[in-house]
Amino acid sequence: MSHLPDPPRRSSAPPDVASVPTAAPAAGGPGPTAVPGPAGGPGAAGVPVLDRRAVLHASAWAVPAIVLVSASPAAAVSGPALTFSSTSYAGVACGVITDAEVRLADGADAVAGAGVVLQLAGGYVFDGGFVTRSVVTDGDGRAACGTIHVPGGGATGSIAATATGATGGTATLASFDARILASPRGLSDAPAIPVGATPVALDLFLSAGVLHRAGAGVVATGIAAFGALAPSADDATAFLLPLRLDDGSASVFDTASNAVSAVAGIPSQATPIAGDLFLSGSTLHRGAGIVASDVDLCGQLIDHDADSTGRLYLPYRATDGSPRLLRLPDGDTRTAFEFGSPGGPPAGATPIADDLFFAAGAIHRVSWDGTTAFGAGAVASGIASWGALTPNPYYAGERLLPLTTTTGDAALFMVSGNTVRAARVVPSGATPLGADLFRVGTTIHQDGVGLVASDVRAVGAASPAMRGDTRVVVPLSAAVASC
Numbered sequence: 001m002s003h004l005p006d007p008p009r010r011s012s013a014p015p016d017v018a019s020v021p022t023a024a025p026a027a028g029g030p031g032p033t034a035v036p037g038p039a040g041g042p043g044a045a046g047v048p049v050l051d052r053r054a055v056l057h058a059s060a061w062a063v064p065a066i067v068l069v070s071a072s073p074a075a076a077v078s079g080p081a082l083t084f085s086s087t088s089y090a091g092v093a094c095g096v097i098t099d100a101e102v103r104l105a106d107g108a109d110a111v112a113g114a115g116v117v118l119q120l121a122g123g124y125v126f127d128g129g130f131v132t133r134s135v136v137t138d139g140d141g142r143a144a145c146g147t148i149h150v151p152g153g154g155a156t157g158s159i160a161a162t163a164t165g166a167t168g169g170t171a172t173l174a175s176f177d178a179r180i181l182a183s184p185r186g187l188s189d190a191p192a193i194p195v196g197a198t199p200v201a202l203d204l205f206l207s208a209g210v211l212h213r214a215g216a217g218v219v220a221t222g223i224a225a226f227g228a229l230a231p232s233a234d235d236a237t238a239f240l241l242p243l244r245l246d247d248g249s250a251s252v253f254d255t256a257s258n259a260v261s262a263v264a265g266i267p268s269q270a271t272p273i274a275g276d277l278f279l280s281g282s283t284l285h286r287g288a289g290i291v292a293s294d295v296d297l298c299g300q301l302i303d304h305d306a307d308s309t310g311r312l313y314l315p316y317r318a319t320d321g322s323p324r325l326l327r328l329p330d331g332d333t334r335t336a337f338e339f340g341s342p343g344g345p346p347a348g349a350t351p352i353a354d355d356l357f358f359a360a361g362a363i364h365r366v367s368w369d370g371t372t373a374f375g376a377g378a379v380a381s382g383i384a385s386w387g388a389l390t391p392n393p394y395y396a397g398e399r400l401l402p403l404t405t406t407t408g409d410a411a412l413f414m415v416s417g418n419t420v421r422a423a424r425v426v427p428s429g430a431t432p433l434g435a436d437l438f439r440v441g442t443t444i445h446q447d448g449v450g451l452v453a454s455d456v457r458a459v460g461a462a463s464p465a466m467r468g469d470t471r472v473v474v475p476l477s478a479a480v481a482s483c
Helices: 053-057 066-069
Strands: 081-084 088-092 099-108 115-121 132-136 142-144 156-162 170-175 178-181 186-189 198-201 204-207 210-213 218-221 223-226 241-247 249-252 260-261 270-275 277-280 283-285 289-292 295-298 312-318 325-328 332-335 352-355 354-361 364-365 379-380 381-385 401-403 408-413 418-423 431-434 437-440 442-444 450-453 456-458 472-478
Touching: 053 270, 081 170, 099 115, 132 142, 178 450, 186 450, 198 456, 198 472, 204 472, 210 223, 210 379, 218 249, 218 260, 218 450, 223 270, 223 277, 241 270, 277 295, 283 295, 283 437, 289 332, 295 352, 312 352, 401 431, 431 472
Parallel strands: 088 170
Antiparallel strands: 081 099, 099 142, 115 132, 115 156, 156 170, 178 186, 178 472, 198 204, 204 210, 210 218, 223 241, 241 249, 249 260, 270 277, 277 283, 283 289, 295 312, 312 325, 325 332, 352 354, 354 364, 364 379, 381 401, 401 408, 408 418, 431 437, 437 442, 442 450, 456 472
16 A cells, blocks of 8 residues: 655654554554544545445436436337346445345336346356356346355446346446444444545545545545544534645545535645644644644544533643643643642653553643542553543443553553553453454454454544444454455
8 A cells, every 4th residue: 555755753653553543652652642644545423334225225226217318208118127226236345245136127017937147247256156147036026136245356347137028237336345343333334435445533534645434435635644533622513634635735624514624824734633733843733823832742632521611632742841731622731730740740751632641651640720520640550552532332421541551461441430450352462442442463352342353454543433422433444355
């Protein structure tokens, strides 16, 4: 997979995700969480994941187009005609398509008991490797096409139907490898995503500079780099994805409106960080304004825990090494209240998310002014790396930070209680993703559940399925080398 130019020096890419900004720390030690990744080469929160059949079967049993566009009744096709239940069908690469169905009708009258020959093309085969199959229509003129095996590598093919004395019909066959893993509901397909696209976050994927949304198709073009999906400080229903376009300008994709808006006042070639924040040198911009001018390293921008006013916090390390907090939409910054006190994070601490910093194997919690609902100071020790801070999918009002310990074991930090517990049935050496999900090579494991996804090629950032939701989703792509 090709990549666009590396982001500026203040960025660092996580080790186990292909060109996607996540909260995972850098190899050899922890790293920033809300850090931009370069746009992917060849190959989603606002809207729930769409079901594949609902998208592909939006127009069932369409009358053949030649009947609809004929200039006069004399020119119209008459007699029996074959149609498919959809104009196209799609399946996961190296998987199967089982919902294709053909129908034979003479006008409004079904033709029952007729023999229909099906022909596949483009590398798609029926059971046994056959490219042809015969079926017989039932009393309603319908016949299931059977199991169609999808080739690897993103092939596009077709299925054709013929019958004696009838006008034939065809449908397109397509392969995809994009999936969405949800905790706690498991895997679902991500339709309308090109094979090999880079998973970004939520239901968003990037392919050759084009941003695609599952079920919706293309939502943005000309993308050179992207930052981290983050809550909007101005709209309680939306997440924002910052983008740098090919011409160096800044834009933001809004998941609620499904639209991209140019952001004026951002220096050309600025690095997209998170939400609507862009970094140029050590200066952090939001729209035409400057919100911080001493930024060295950013953490994850997220709703501040237990803040009834709906503020967002961005923890960052200042150029002088001090731990600092940015509040949005206020746009003000302050050195962490606990800095320099016992239990406070030392100079050079790494920002994690919200009000959390990391130093020397310990997680430190800080506050804006010394007031905190959950306490401050060193709240966890023996920590080696972490993933994205997300809601607890099983307990409303709680948030989880998946971790690996210095012994290589998977663990979960429960934020409101400042407690760490071992993750269950997750292999040692796993990479934390978000919520209760961990990656081990090409597999993903869930706390207390075990293996939930395999043949994983790349993963995006974990995030809530929508604002205020406890369900957490991770976009991913499956291996498509061969079947």
